[in-house]
Amino acid sequence: MDPLDGVAAFVRVVEAGSFSAAARRLHISKSATSAHVQRLEERLGVRLLQRTTRRLSLTQAGATYYRHCARIVEQAEFAEQAAHALQREPRGILSISAPDTFGPMHVAPAIPEFLARFPELAIDISLSPRHVDLVQEGHDLAIRIGTLKDSPLVARRLAPSRFVLCAAPAYLKKRGVPRAPDDLLRHVCFGMSLMPWGDEWHLVSAKGEHRIAARGLLRSNSADILRIAALQGLGIALLPSWAVGDELRSGTLTRILPGCEPPASTIYAVYPSNRLMSAKVRAFVDHLARRIGRVPYWEKGL
Incomplete structure (x- = not known):
């Protein structure tokens, strides 16, 4: 059992005044709520609540423990809300890795319009000719050109590279x-x-x-x-x-010699996960794809 489950259950029972009301707030059963609190008391080795058929009351240890735990649960809720907000609206810092020539020529010009659209975002872009390790080096997104090796990264095709x-x-x-x-x-x-x-x-x-x-x-x-x-x-x-x-x-x-060339390569946007893809990554990839176009703008007129 996650210790925080017991802490959250205990705080909600104190605030709601009953196990039934707390269970409704937690969206779990009354028996599960009671079990969380009981395991918490066993882990602490102290009784936190006095239970009678008519009412619940805090023990002295319970009152002290509640004062500390209420702040913990409140901060956890704020953290969860902040995380959800990052998923809904692009904000924070977007870290991008891009090739050292393609980046200045085609990624950098897309940035001003993107930042004007999302003023709560900042961008940290690094240029490198190599394929960096996104997770190890802390990047949210990379632009890559060529054949991709098998990896857990998610890849979105942006354009051919002819x-x-x-x-x-x-x-x-x-x-x-x-x-x-x-x-x-x-x-x-x-x-x-x-x-x-x-x-x-x-x-x-x-x-x-x-x-x-x-x-x-x-x-x-x-x-x-x-x-x-x-x-x-x-x-x-x-x-x-x-x-x-x-x-x-x-x-x-x-x-x-038009028509005499190597097979075309591919330009991709790659990122660690699509299941919990952040709003800032999704927004920038969509923005870059729209800017490049179905027929890349650099190909027009050639």
Whole structure:
């Protein structure tokens, strides 16, 4: 038996003046209420209530014990109400982990509107290229890209993450535009160490699979660094469309070999539990999903 059950039953009996009235407040039977109080007295080794056929009265020990316990039960009720309120309305601190490039580009811009809508919320966002342990590091929510390993985490799909080949117009003017996947072998191709293929691009086209050695002058685990290098005309990058959508629309980067790319990955929101999903997590995931859209905004016009 939880000791607090006996404490709560005792306090309610004193306040209600009878076991029957206390049982109604506790939503349990009269016999269960009486049993809780009896076990409490046995555990304490002291009688708390004098019982007669007509009335109940506190013993001296019971009166002292009640003064302390009443405050405990009151604070427990306040705590329970606060917990319920957090489930109903977004408030408190929302701790988010996001990838170090996708986070600034697509999570951070969604935050101001969200905070304006929920003024009782604050956000603590951490950026990392790795998949952090949400429970161990105390995060409510993480944005992850790629294949998810089996885990107790709940995942909600937000958008596809499609890769495109791209380069600056100045580079293509100088080195020529690749017309077939094998043409890439004569070009400077950046390696992306964060991705499974590393220094070998695995591309798929209507003609099958193509493996291209990406052993140019630059290798990085950062899509942002590779995007900047491509903009400066250093070579060809294989990057997610969410990282270069604006540049492709503006023409500062040119897409190469459309239809020849790796299989699309997926962007997820992951969180520890859906059964007791807090209002703040639900609200932010819904907000981010709406902002991205069914067709991701970074894909429009490509």
